[in-house]
Amino acid sequence: MNAPTNPVRANPGMDSDTFEQFAEQLERYVKERLIPAEEEVIANDAVPPEIIDEMRDMGLFGISVPEEYGGAGLNTSQYARVVNMMSYAAPAFRSIFSINIGMFASALKNGATEEQRQEWYPKLVEGKIACFGLTEPGSGSDSAGLQTTAKPDPDGNGWTLNGTKRYITNAPHADVALIMARTEKENLPKNAHVSAFLVPMDAPGVSTGSPDKKMGQSGSHISDIMLDDVKVPGDALLGGETGKGFRFAMQSLDNGRISVGAAATAYARRALDSALRYANERQAFGEPIARFQLIQAMLADSETEIYAAECMMRDVTERADRGENIITKAAAFKVFASEMCGRVVDRVVQIYGGAGYLAEYDAERFYRDARIYRIYEGTTQILQLQIAKHMLREWEKENL
Template sequence: MNAPSTLSAPHNPGMDEDTFEQFAEQLTRYVRERLIPAEAEVIANDRIPDEIVNEMRDMGLFGLSVPEEYGGAGLNMTQYARVVNIMAYAAPAYRSIFSINVGMFASALKNGATEAQKAEWYPQIAEGKIACFGLTEPGSGSDSAAMATTAVPDPDGNGWILNGTKRYITNAPHADVALIMARTSKEALPKNAHVSAFLVPMDTPGVSTGSPDKKMGQSGSHISDIMLDDVRVPGDALLGGETGKGFRFAMQSLDNGRISVGAAATGYARRALDSAMRYANERKAFGEPIANFQLIQQMLADSEIEIYAAEAMMKDVTARADAGENILVKAAAFKVFASEMCGRVVDRVVQVYGGAGYLAEYDAERFFRDARIYRIYEGTTQILQLQIAKHLLREWKDS
């Protein structure tokens, strides 16, 4: 895989490298010594303890990608993915609580917000306000032409009135602000210009959320519907101050979200493999550790090979992003490979555990359930395969 030609002149230098490495080392200790021991409580109560959320705020995790001038850490993409990868070694809920802030929401502000919008929202999310991203609906996900949520001009002022329902929205039950995609044109327009984006505080009259959905895995991470019933927002809630660009802002920010999911899947696969290594050396059969058996070794080796490949992809795609390259295809490719890889690794880990891997008292069963969603959100594997192929064919025809 070719390295970006512009790496010598990074588009986004990020945090000073020595400072970042110290932070990464501190964060690794925090994950191992604080977050992992608290996993049982998170799972039992299906929520992260408030004191841990506050600790994460104090560490600056909610503002990792917010520019320094607005109170954030100003990390570049390489550093951001490293942080997600480190955090994802622990239960997925820990990453989920801040990932929308530093991934899709902050990216949408960077790509499309006015200076006034940046000045208003960057400091708030840097200090720990929780964001959510309202794209998916009961009848539409990747199909923007089917989007039913509407935004019409408010006849009583210069604002907008929003109506509709958003589904499967991460952090919605406790979010402070949502980036809501809504159609500002009844007709589907080229390049999805019928969709605009709105910054909507969750305490705005008419905004409500459903009960958190019960899920297969990822305890402590909450999703729910967002209902919008004649929600009135001012004119400056329109992201970028211009209609017809919301979907483009959303898609650009999804590159960050896909890198985040890929980095998380890679970190969680590493956690699962480490667990399998420990179990294989402790569990004995026929008088010796099962780690001595060659077919067990094959599963461990195959997992290491695939994790290493995903780690290499992560380094490459984030370096390209920091160099200013268009990473739409490569971010999608990384997300697909890493999420599918994680699924294969956790499946092998259950197999290494044997019968114990099917029991809830062992970690392997949880790893298996938690990992399944990585292949679905921020673009299913199948949607991203179509997207990758579409761009490949377009580039081939243009060449």
């Protein structure tokens, strides 16, 4: 098995004219196809299969896969824009392909062997669905508490995995999972006791629980993954080396956090557009409530914060494309965008007034859907700790 090659850090991405044409088509698809389908998604708690097929045909499941493996080869800035455009519609549409183009594709880029890339990149491009198995019933961001194990087979040709993963997006219908598992009994420095494995979801011993009932985000499914004496070959070990899994996972989470930040920013924009329309249509005291100064203040504050998040998205993705280390700025963007979205949807409910509390109006749905952005891919509180840790580390380098 070949050792993983160093990933190319600077990424020019798709030709800008070609990408802008694609973006124009995608924006039209979101507004003319996806938004009208939202009621069906909510009613059935599922994205219609024909829409998933359309997304496959558009190449959305492989947009971040390098061109030499059949993908579109988008850079981080272009990837974030696609996620942002798709996330103007109901969150389920982003969710179904986001793990493919974010954390899973990033893990392949950062840590896979060439053989693993040749096997899995084309499968992503054709529309196989991926999931990312890090969180467990007793551990999330705390890797020291990870209990899933991977033990080498006596003949040395494979591994046996046992454990349970929790809150795994797309698990009920995924084709492959990237599973973080303990390959050492004792906790080691730099989380070297954790390794990553590429596990087909149809492998004997892999099962999923029933999709969890959630507060919002209808059509986006999460569930447990149970691993019961799951046998995988030796080449299922990502990168062909033990002890690197957590590092690969954390590197992949940079892309995941950009995706969540881009999604939260777009959903805040969707909610504000709805509130602006409602404020101009709703009459009180003989005039539209949009003319009331305190309504205008909420609209203005929301526009200001969305603009700030859009600027952060552009900055962090351009830095990524230049090859800079973005771990702190990706975390900062995700924290700001997700918290901002929460404030915006709260104002939108207030602008709607009593109607904002009724399920027949969009504001109530926006409010429920947005809450998860502050939790997954790192809670705000965990990311605050991470940001501060890196700030202090940099200060020590410069001053001690």
